[in-house]
Amino acid sequence: MGLLEGKKAFIFGVANDKSIAWAIAQAFHREGAKLAFSYAGDSVAKRVIPLAESLGAELVVPCDVRNDEEIARAFLSVNEKWGGLDILVHSVAFAPKDELKGSFLDTTREGFISALEISAYSLIALSRAAAPLMSGRNGSIITLTYYGGQKVFPNYNVMGVAKAALEMSVRYLAEAVGPDGIRVNAISAGPIKTLAAAGVGGFNQIAGHVAEKAPLRRNINQDEVAGAALYLASPLSRGVTGEVHFVDSGYNVIGM
Ligand code: NAD
Numbered sequence: 001m002g003l004l005e006g007k008k009a010f011i012f013g014v015a016n017d018k019s020i021a022w023a024i025a026q027a028f029h030r031e032g033a034k035l036a037f038s039y040a041g042d043s044v045a046k047r048v049i050p051l052a053e054s055l056g057a058e059l060v061v062p063c064d065v066r067n068d069e070e071i072a073r074a075f076l077s078v079n080e081k082w083g084g085l086d087i088l089v090h091s092v093a094f095a096p097k098d099e100l101k102g103s104f105l106d107t108t109r110e111g112f113i114s115a116l117e118i119s120a121y122s123l124i125a126l127s128r129a130a131a132p133l134m135s136g137r138n139g140s141i142i143t144l145t146y147y148g149g150q151k152v153f154p155n156y157n158v159m160g161v162a163k164a165a166l167e168m169s170v171r172y173l174a175e176a177v178g179p180d181g182i183r184v185n186a187i188s189a190g191p192i193k194t195l196a197a198a199g200v201g202g203f204n205q206i207a208g209h210v211a212e213k214a215p216l217r218r219n220i221n222q223d224e225v226a227g228a229a230l231y232l233a234s235p236l237s238r239g240v241t242g243e244v245h246f247v248d249s250g251y252n253v254i255g256m
Helices: 020-030 042-054 068-082 109-134 157-180 203-213 222-233
Strands: 008-012 034-039 059-062 087-090 140-145 183-189 244-247
Touching (some): 008 020, 008 068, 020 034, 020 087, 020 222, 034 042, 034 068, 042 059, 059 068, 068 109, 087 109, 109 157, 140 157, 140 222, 222 244
Parallel strands (some): 008 034, 034 059, 087 140, 140 183
């Protein structure tokens, strides 16, 4: 029997087959979970719908996380289909490209609001919609973060501030939904070449530095993040909540 046999998982953040959320979805599918996917915008739909179908997804719904009505509709559809939810994966982030290069001093008001809204507030909005569906089912909410939310990295800029807000939201949310038996955790992934990563100026330089300096002397891949997500989604981690779990070849433990 799979680790997630019979569990229902709603996955936010598949853009293409390089997305971290896609590796997570495949791992969940292998372990017996039933899947629902969301997508933001028609261009993403074209790629997400066939991917979702290839895993026998039971639901694929539009949801831009800036839109409260779309969020409400998405979770209503899930509830109508499944009558509850066990796992929510939040693998969503965005900042305008101009904010992800140059000096942090040039961060614009609009860029700040947009990055924080899409990359951090959205976890709160999705958790609020998911919590009533997860109550009494040992639910697990998982988000994706990056070490740039704890330390300064070149060009990561406002996204670092958004990840710091996201990680603190994980702790507050863990406390808010813990009494209903719902857990909230983040995975802090090392750099991986995806669509989102391509937007960060000097990405190759950061990835090269990790490969040189991290204890494992290499970068990680999507499947390694998916392994950690599987643990956090499953009863194996039933005593774990409010955590930021690093999957980064150990890079974060190095001082010099
Ligand atoms: P990705 O581009 O494949 O995924 C980002 C997703 O966010 C996309 O599916 C996109 O459609 C979605 N998104 C953006 N704006 C949205 C909106 N308004 N509404 C709904 N969805 C929206 O890239 P990824 O690297 O798989 O990123 C997934 C998560 O992992 C992000 O939170 C990212 O910050 C995090 N992360 C990535 C890395 C890395 O190096 N790739 C490292 C650590 C953490």
